[in-house]
Amino acid sequence: DAEITQSPRHKITETGRQVTLACHQTWNHNNMFWYRQDLGHGLRLIHYSYGVHDTNKGEVSDGYSVSRSNTEDLPLTLESAASSQTSVYFCASSDDQDPYNEQFFGPGTRLTVL
Amino acid sequence: GQSLEQPSEVTAVEGAIVQINCTYQTSGFYGLSWYQQHDGGAPTFLSYNALDGLEETGRFSSFLSRSDSYGYLLLQELQMKDSASYFCAWATGNQFYFGTGTSLTVIP
Numbered sequence: 001d002a003e004i005t006q007s008p009r010h011k012i013t014e015t016g017r018q019v020t021l022a023c024h025q026t027w028n029h030n031n032m033f034w035y036r037q038d039l040g041h042g043l044r045l046i047h048y049s050y051g052v053h054d055t056n057k058g059e060v061s062d063g064y065s066v067s068r069s070n071t072e073d074l075p076l077t078l079e080s081a082a083s084s085q086t087s088v089y090f091c092a093s094s095d096d097q098d099p100y101n102e103q104f105f106g107p108g109t110r111l112t113v114l
Numbered sequence: 115g116q117s118l119e120q121p122s123e124v125t126a127v128e129g130a131i132v133q134i135n136c137t138y139q140t141s142g143f144y145g146l147s148w149y150q151q152h153d154g155g156a157p158t159f160l161s162y163n164a165l166d167g168l169e170e171t172g173r174f175s176s177f178l179s180r181s182d183s184y185g186y187l188l189l190q191e192l193q194m195k196d197s198a199s200y201f202c203a204w205a206t207g208n209q210f211y212f213g214t215g216t217s218l219t220v221i222p
Contacts, residue, residue, distance in 0.1 A: 033210070035212075037154075040214060041214065042201055042212040042213055042214040042215050043157070043201065043203075043212040044211075044212070045209060045210050045211070048210075056208065058209065058210075059209060059211065088154065090156065090157070092157075098145075098162075098164075100144060100145055100147065100162075100205035100210055101145070101147070101162045101164075102159040102162065103147075103159060104159070105156040105157045105158070106156060107155070107156050108154070108155070108156060
């Protein structure tokens with residue numbers, strides 16, 4: 001069955017370190033998204049991609065970057081982790097016809113920055 | 115700016131019907147979606163309205179009125195497993211925004 005996976009599921013890091021969160025989907029979707037979820041804010045869009053070599057900034061992109069070298073993967077990098085980036089991170093994907101219709105979410109990565 | 119408003123908490127009785135409202139303020143609008151999330155797990159898609167009117171999927175229905183900048187999710191025949199957080203989300207051309215969520219508690 002097609003799926004979307006994230007790794008690691010839990011990560012503890014220190015302020016200033018570079019961190020990369022992995023997202024891998026087997027739906028063959030061109031559209032992929034990264035969100036963060038914090039209490040009181042719901043989910044907020046960080047970056048998204050409509051296809052290989054395409055990346056776009058979301059609502060809260062500062063301090064984050066993504067790259068898309070193939071259809072299956074969209075890794076999220078925190079260039080220099082800050083305590084404000086402690087959050088739960090969700091990756092999602094959707095098909096071509098309507099990128100904002102049904103999005104399939106991964107299980108999430110809980111990141112703690114000390 | 116952009117904003118989505120929905121009630122923070124709703125309690126309803128098993129077997130009853132509950133409506134969760136969502137109002138939005140935005141300079142652009144593409145469609146309104148609803149997602150369910152149990153205990154911080156992965157959000158799961160429930161419905162999407164690109165046009166005005168009612169969309170029905172089993173026990174769940176969603177409604178959109180663009181002229182009123184308003185939508186709602188209707189859950190019928192409530193079950194205990196429906197206790198979860200429900201998020202409305204709207205899309206503009208290149209952005210996707212989620213509301214802060216409504217925590218639904220279903221009681222016996």
